[in-house]
Amino acid sequence: MAGPALAYFLHRDGYEVTVVERAPDLRDSGYAVDFRGAAFDVLEEMGILSELREHDTRMSGTILIDEEGAEIGRLPAEAFAGELEVPKRELTRILHRITADDVTYVFDDSISALTQHEPGVHGSGVHGSGVTVEFESGATREFDLVFGADGVYSKVRRLAFGPHAEAVRHLGLSGAGFSTANHLGLRRSGMLQHGKDRAIFLLSAGDADRLTVSLSFSTDSPALDRRPRHEQEQAVRAAFAGRGWLVPRLLEAMSEADDFYFSSTCQVHLDRWSSGRVALVGDAGYCAAPTSGMGTSQALIGARTLTRALASAGGDHAAAFAAYEAELRPYVAENQALGQETAATMFGGGGSAPADVHSA
Template sequence: MTKTKVLISGASVAGPALAYFLHRDGYDVTVVERAPELRDSGYAVDFRGRAFDVLEEMGILAEIREHDTKMRGTVLVDERGVETGRLPAEVFAGELEVPKRELTRILHRITADGVAYVFDDSISALTRHESGVTVEFERSAAREFDLVFGADGVYSKVRQLTFGPHADMLRHLGLSGAGFSTANYLGLDRNGLLQHATGTAIYLFSLDAAERLTVSLSFGTASPALDRCGRDEQEKAVRAAFAGHGWQAPRLLEAMSEADDFYFSSTCQVHMDRWSCGRIALVGDSGYCAAPTSGMGTSQALIGAWTLARNLASAGGDHTTAFAAYEAELRPYVAENQVKGRQAAVMFGGGAGSAGS
C-alpha cells in the first residue's frame, strides 16, 4: 500500500512534533527548513498543562526534564534598581523550562531516522488540485504531496501562499523589542530582573550558561514594521525608546551594538477564520500564535501537532474530516491562550494592538 506523502514546512517545534506522530502513523514525511542547519538559538521554552502528556507519549519527557533550567524567579525593580516585588519562577518558566536548543535537538534526533529533512530550502509556490498539492521550492525540484502542513512560524510562507498577506492575519500587540546576550556582570544565577515603566521594559536573566546574561529590551510600537528593517534601524529605534533611562539601560545599549546574537521581533498574534484549505493545514504559530507574552507558544505547538495527528488517525486519513475536527477541538484552547498573550503584553510595554501591520 502506498504511503500518504506529506510535507511539513518548519523544523522548530510544531514541525518535528507533527512529523513524529505522522511517521509513527505510517505517513511518508518530509520536513523542509529554510535555515541551513538545525537552529541553535532562542530563549528557553517552557511547558504547561497537556504538553506533558504529549512529551510523555513521544517518550522524551524524562530526557527533557534533565535539561530543566531550574529558574528561581524574577525580582521586580524600579527605575533606580530598587526591589519592589518578586514573581515566582512559574510566571516565566512554567511547570518546566529548558533551553530551546535542547528541545529542537531532541525532536530532531527522534525523527531523523524516519523523516526526510531538507535544510537550506523553502517553499516558493503551492498549487492545489483534487488529488494533491504541487510544491515548488527555491532550490529543489518541484514535487507532489498528498498533504502540506505549515509549521513555519508567525510569518509563515505556507500561510501567505495559501491564505493571503501577513497583514490580513497578524494582530500586533503594540510591543517590539531586541534580544541579545552579554557578559553576566550582575552575577545573576538562574534568576531574573524585570524593570517596567510606561511603554518600556528591561528583562535580564541568566540560565544554563552562568557567564552569560540574556537581555530583552521591549518598548511600545504602533506596528511590527521594524521587523522588516535592518539591524541599524532596529538598534536606532531601541536607543530612542530607552533614551534617558537610568539603571542598567546605558550599559545594555552599549552591549547591544557589540552582541553577535542580536535579534529583533514584534509581539503579534495570528487570527484566522480557518486553519486549513483543501489539503493544506497550519499548525502552531503559523495558524494561531498566541504571542510570546502568553507563555504558551511551545505547549500550544506540541498540543496542536498532537491534536492534528490524532484527528487524522481517527478519521482514517480523511483530511477534510480531520482538519474540521482539529479546529473544533483546539480553538477554545487557543482563544484562552491568546487572551493571556494580550493581557501580558501590557507588562512589557505593549498595548491592545490592532490587526494588520
C-alpha cells in the same frame, strides 16, 4: 517546535514526512521554552519528558527593580518559566534526534509556490490528488498534504491563505533580545525593570557566564520585524534614550551581540486553519503571542491534535482538518485572551485589527 513534533506523530501513524527548513542547519538560537498543562502529556507520549527534565533551568524567580536598580519586589519562577523550562536549543536537538532517522530533512531551502490539484487536472502533468510544491532551490515535488508550521510570518500561510496583513494582529509591543557577559552575577534568576511603555528583562539560566537581555517597548505596528538590523537597533536606542542604570551598557552590548534577535508581540487570527490539502499548526495558524506563555505548549498540543484527527478520519483530510480545528479552537481562544490581557497589563496594548504588517 510544531514542525518536528508534527513530523514525529505523522511518521508514527505511517506517513512519509519531509520537513523543510530554511536555516542551513539545526537552529541553535533561542533562549528558553517552557511547558504547561496538557503539554506534559504530549512530551510523555513522545518519550522525551524525562530527558527534558534533565535540562530544567531551575529558575529561582525574578527580582523587580526600580529605575535606579533598587529591589522593589519579587516574582516566583512560575511567572516566566512555567512548570518546566529548558533551553530552546536542547528541545530542538531532542526533537531532531528522535525524528532524524525516519523523516527527511531538507535544510537551506524554502517553498516558493503551492499548487493544489484534484484528479483529472492535467495542467502540470499531474493526474492525482495532491499539492505541487516548488522550492526556492528550483526543485519541484508532489505531496499529498502540506502543513505550515513555520511561525508567525509563515510562508505556507501567505501562499495558501493570503497576505500576512490579513492574519497578524499586533499587540503593541516590540523588542530586541541578545546575550552578553553576566556582569551582574545572576544565578538561575531574573531581573525585571518595568515602566509605562518599556521594560528591561535580564536573566541567567543554563549558562552561568551569559546574561540574556530583553529590551521591550511600545510600538504601533510590527513593521520593524522585517527591517534591517541597524534600523531595529536604532529603534531600540531611541526607545531607551536618556535612561540610566545599566541601559547604556546594555545598548552597547546589543551592538556587539552575535545573537541579536528582534520581534514584535503578535497574534495570528484566521477564520480557518486549513485550505484544501494545506493546514497550519502552531504559531503559523494561531499564535497566542509570547505574552501568553503558551507558545510551545500550544504547538505541541496542536501537532498531536491534528495527527489524532487524521488517524480518526481514516484518510479524509477535510474531515480531519475540521475536527482538529473544532477541538483546538477553544483552547487557542483562551491562550490568545491571556496573551492580550498580559500585553494590555504590561504596556496598555491588547491588539487591534490586523494592520501594518509586511507581506514579504
